[in-house]
Amino acid sequence: MNVEIQQKVRRTAPKEVRQQQLIEATLDAIAERGISGTTTAQVAKRAGLSVGTVMLHFDSKENLLKSTLNFLAEELRDRWSAVQAQPDLSDAERLWGIIEANFHEDILTDTKLRVWFAFFGEAQYRAYYREMVEEFDTERGLALETLLEALAKTSPQQEIDPFGLTQSIESMADGLWLGIMLYPDWLTVDDAKARLWSLLSHNLPEHFKAGATPETASIK
Amino acid sequence: MNVEIQQKVRRTAPKEVRQQQLIEATLDAIAERGISGTTTAQVAKRAGLSVGTVMLHFDSKENLLKSTLNFLAEELRDRWSAVQAQPDLSDAERLWGIIEANFHEDILTDTKLRVWFAFFGEAQYRAYYREMVEEFDTERGLALETLLEALAKTSPQQEIDPFGLTQSIESMADGLWLGIMLYPDWLTVDDAKARLWSLLSHNLPEHFKAGATPETASIK
Amino acid sequence: MNVEIQQKVRRTAPKEVRQQQLIEATLDAIAERGISGTTTAQVAKRAGLSVGTVMLHFDSKENLLKSTLNFLAEELRDRWSAVQAQPDLSDAERLWGIIEANFHEDILTDTKLRVWFAFFGEAQYRAYYREMVEEFDTERGLALETLLEALAKTSPQQEIDPFGLTQSIESMADGLWLGIMLYPDWLTVDDAKARLWSLLSHNLPEHFKAGATPETASIK
Amino acid sequence: MNVEIQQKVRRTAPKEVRQQQLIEATLDAIAERGISGTTTAQVAKRAGLSVGTVMLHFDSKENLLKSTLNFLAEELRDRWSAVQAQPDLSDAERLWGIIEANFHEDILTDTKLRVWFAFFGEAQYRAYYREMVEEFDTERGLALETLLEALAKTSPQQEIDPFGLTQSIESMADGLWLGIMLYPDWLTVDDAKARLWSLLSHNLPEHFKAGATPETASIK
DNA sequence: CATGAATGAGTCTTCATTCAT
DNA sequence: AATGAATGAAGACTCATTCAT
Secondary structure, eight states, X not given: OOHXXXXXXXXXXXXXXXXXXXXXXXXXXXXXXXXXHOOHHHHHHHHTSOHHHHHHHHSSHHHHHHHHHHHHHHHHHHHHHHHHHOSSOOHHHHHHHHHHHTTOTTTOOHHHHHXXXXXXXXHHHHHHHHHHHHHHHHHHHHHHHHHHHXXXXXXXXXXXXXXXXXXXXHHHHHHHHHHHHHOTTTOOHHHHHHHHHHXXXXXXXXXXXXXXXXXXXXXX | OOHHHHHHXXXXXXXXXXXXXXXXXXXXXXXXXXHHHOOHHHHHHHHTSOHHXXXXXXXXXXHHHHHHHHHHHHHHHHHHXXXXXXXXXXXXXXXXXXXXXXXXXXXXXXXXXXXHHHHHHOHHHHHHHHHHXXXXXXXXXXXXXXXXXXXXXXXXXXXXXXXXXXXXXXXXXXXXXXXXXXOTTTOOHHHHHHHHHHHHHHHOTTTSOTTOOGGGOOOO | OOHHHXXXXXXXXXXXXXXXXXXXXXXXXXXXXXXXXXXXXXHHHHHTSOHHHHHHHHSSHHHHHHHHHHHHHHXXXXXXXXXXXXXXXXXXXXXXXXXXXXXXTTTOOHHXXXXXHHHHHOHHHHHHHHHHHHHHHHHHHHHHHHHHHHHHHTOTTSOOOHHHHHHHHHHHHHHHHHHHHHOTTTOOHHHHHHHHHHHHHHHXXXXXXXXXXXXXXXXX | OOHHHHHHHOXXXXXXXXXXXXXXXXXXXXXXXXXXXXXXXXHHHHHTSOHHHHHHHHSSHXXXXXXXXXXXXXXXXXXXHHHHHOSSOOXXXXXXXXXXXXXXXXXXXXXXXXXXXXXXXXXXXXXXXXXXXXXXXXXXXXXXXHHHHHHHHTOTTSOXXXXXXXXXXXXXXXXXXXXXXXOTTTOXXXXXXXXXHHHXXXXXXXXXXXXXXXXXXXXX
């Protein structure tokens, strides 16, 4: 069939394809220009579509942005859930896997990092974020806490506070994200993993060997 | 004289007074509406002044925002610098003092926290932020590193990596800020200090006693 | 269908139509209020369109004004070019035709006259005017000079300075425009043509008969 | 007396001094930025005074501009009136003197030329201009006409139309002003005088010798 | 007389949203 | 399902004018 005609004919695409296309364009736009600098026209242009199509699929700019945030949150949740669901992992491996999910190359791109903090920084979306991720975050917090409790039992000589250690892990992970974004020359992804590993190795030395680099670590 | 009437009377005030007045109105506006939701009209209204006065003192909205960020950064720097300059403090006290400056009640208000992250999140201001705080941050990083090196020498049995520990401290502090902002019901300022104290107590147990609450800690 | 209702219905139109519509509204607005008194809102209202549409088609007020000036300049150039390109005209007829183009009823309306002088008077646009019309004006000046040289050869008893006479013709034409605008009761278009004819008749009496009114003049 | 103290004491100046000072500043401002680009703040700064002082002396910007136009018109009128009032001049000398007044170096500066056309170009001030100069212009027109009539009587062989020739002279003078402003590289003040002399020499050859440069012309 | 901080109506410009095609 | 011309409310910024000093 003639390609030119085909191009004109295939002007419609499945809903999901268009929406994903627009969300990706939105991620790029926010990363580059910030939320306030992102216009529907920019998103449309990046996606190779028209402004009308943006409204057609998302009804409003606000909804497009919320959908974008949703996408990020679900992508992250899917990743650590997958680790959690994976059979034949030790508790320590599972714990590290959940933590490491934050730094996976699909999750921690320059673009996505900037978009996360763009949403954290906008009052309007912070509220929505809280509603949306409350479930996810509580879930992950409980998963970490449960794993830490299990590991604590096998480290009798250490005083472990699972709740506090969860706060430490999650805060440090978040802070490392911020550091990677703001000072990429001073703090790399490998540094970040090393810092979290070090935190674990001080609290659970039997399961996380001090000095072992996270990559080569034999988690037992 | 009646205050209401007095308010309507046009009063001139020193430049610094008006500028501070406007910066404080800007802090409130950003905290409540975000950077993109903050309009010059809003700031003016909050400050009890007119839009023209905002422009008179800051020339542009961009400059007003940058001045606001400047104010925050200098306020924080002044606080930890003061600790550093204070005589008759031990190295451990000095280290803790610098860390604790981040959580001082003048520094860590709900409003200011939101404004910090608003600036981190806006692409446009992130670049300016980096330029502006580079000096401050490098300075503080070096101060921490130097203190950690000194403390490491008196903890011979521990393996201390001053650079890595500095990364850990700063990242955790940043992440705790984010946590306090996003999940105030789950993470309090006292939790935050306890988490940082715990980090230090694991790395420098001789100087930071495990279990001691930071407030009552006898830092020696 | 009812015209009034039809007007309220949003209609798309070719780019050129909208642009011409807006340029004409701009001409009227400048004529009535001057350049500084012409606002985008006024132009939009006159054109029966919205302010957004003005920006959509011209990007900025400055560009709208420049386009308006362009339109005037090209309209004038097209008119005398057409005379120049016309075959079977004698040199004298051609010369007079070029001069007369300045006073054609499509060119010399009250409105357009005011707009020309509005642009001459605004420092900001004078520079642009020069850039834009330099080519046109040089071209016309050369056309006049060439014709005058040819006519001079057939008037051997007269001392003709084609360059100087070109200056005289163009200056007088410009001054007559100004006079028609400022003192319409004292100086009419017919007066203007008579003055220019008189200038020619004194310099090239064989080709431009003294006393002949320009309209009825038998130019040979 | 101490100069510094004197400067602080002499903060007041005669009304006329301040007004002239401000009018000069206005001339410069309009020449450089145009009427719409001229702000009271600019004028005040150029004059080394404050915005308040501008309002104090002229009440409004509009009045300042009108006063500026007044100044120009009176300055020009004074100059040709002086020629007219001068005894022991022949009619031809008087005629040429009145014409030449337009090109006197005090009258025809770059700055003033631009200001004249700025006022001609602004609808708002054109009306005021007409009111104001009607008297002056009628007066000058009559002066020229009267002189031309007198000269015509002594040139019996020429057909002179004093009214038409007055139109020609005034229009050409105005057009030459415009040319000097717009194309200073193509048309100089000397060219302008030569063009007007040429016009007169064709109409009144006995009084204005062809080829004589205006400067050295022995007007008899 | 002179100042200049303060005002706020007015302007240009942006951009989410609509809707005829 | 897709387009993009058109809209108009909203925002940043300007500037003539006021007025307390």
